[in-house]
Every structure is written in structure tokens, then in C-alpha cells.
Amino acid sequence: MRDLMGLMGKAKEMQSKFAELQEEIARLEASGQAGGGLVEVTLSGKFEMKGLKIDPSLFKEDDVEILEDLILAAHNDAKAKVEAAMQEKTQELTAGLPIPPGMKLPF
Template sequence: MRDIMGMMGKVKEMQAKMEKMQEEIAALEVEGKSGGGLVTVVMTGKGELKSVKIDPALFKDDDVEILEDLLVAAHKDAKDKVEAVAAEKTKAMTAGLPIPPGFKLPF
């Protein structure tokens, strides 16, 4: 019975750590860039797009398609960075737990 109580305590401790980590990830702000820095986006850890900065040099040619592609690429860059930080934090927190490779925790 002691083992079960000890395990329940560890589960509650892990749950509290997970909630804290989720809050930290949500509070993250990362910057994604594309076009060699011509387009920059800032995104939160929840994937919310906070700001977009576009170099005025892009407005010379009225080539909207290039600008649209650069915006998508900058957003993807920022999103990839958020996911990398989240994966790193999760890996550090779950070190030593018997979790199968590739298993994603629900958050």
C-alpha cells in the first residue's frame, strides 16, 4: 500500500510540474524570420501571432505573393521554435519516466 501512496504523491507532483511548464510555454514569445530577415513575426507559446514586421524594401515591386509566402515561412519558423522549446522542457521533466519514444503528452 505504501508504494501506491508514494506513486500517487509522485503523480500529483508531476501534475503540478506539468501545469507550471504549460504556463511557462504559454508565456513564451519567440521570433520567426524569413527572407533573410525581411519578414519577422512574434508568436506566443500557444501559437498566437503577436506581431508582424515587414521590411519596406518588399513594397517596391507589388509582388504580394512573395510577401504572403514570406509571412507563412516566418510564422512556421516561430512555431517550430515554440515546439522545440516545449519538447525540450517536456523531455527534461519526464527524464527517467518509462514513456515510449514519440509519445506526446496531452497539452
């Protein structure tokens, strides 16, 4: 019975830590670049686009497709950085816990 109470206490503690982690992740920001820094996208931890910077040299009618591709690439770069930061923070929190491989946290 004592083990069950201890387990319940740890579960509540973990739940609280996950809530804190989710708030921390929501405050994260990551910037991704494309075209050697000609396009930069900034995303929040919730993958919302917070900023977009485009070098003025790209504003030529002939380069619209290139600009579109660079924006997508910068967005994907920023998204990958946010995901990596989320994974790192989750691993820090769950260190030592027997969590099955492939299980994504926070829930």
C-alpha cells in the same frame, strides 16, 4: 500499499509540475524570419501571432505574392521554434520517466 501511496504522491507532484510547465510554455515567445530578415513573425507558446515586422522595401505591388510567401515562411519558422522549446522543456520535466515513444506531453 506503501508503493501505491508513493506512486500517488509522485502523480500529484507530476501533475503540479505539468501545470507549471503549461504556464511557462504559454509565456514563451519565439520569432521566426524569412527572406533574410525581411519578414519577422513572433508567436506565443500558444501559437498566437504576437508580432509581425515587414521591411518597407517589400511594399511594391509586384511583390505581393513574395511578401505573402515570406510571411508564411516566417510564421512556420517561429512555430517550429516554439514547438522545439516546448519539447525541450517537456523532456527536462520527464527525464528518467518511462514514457512510451511518441506520447505527446503535456496532455
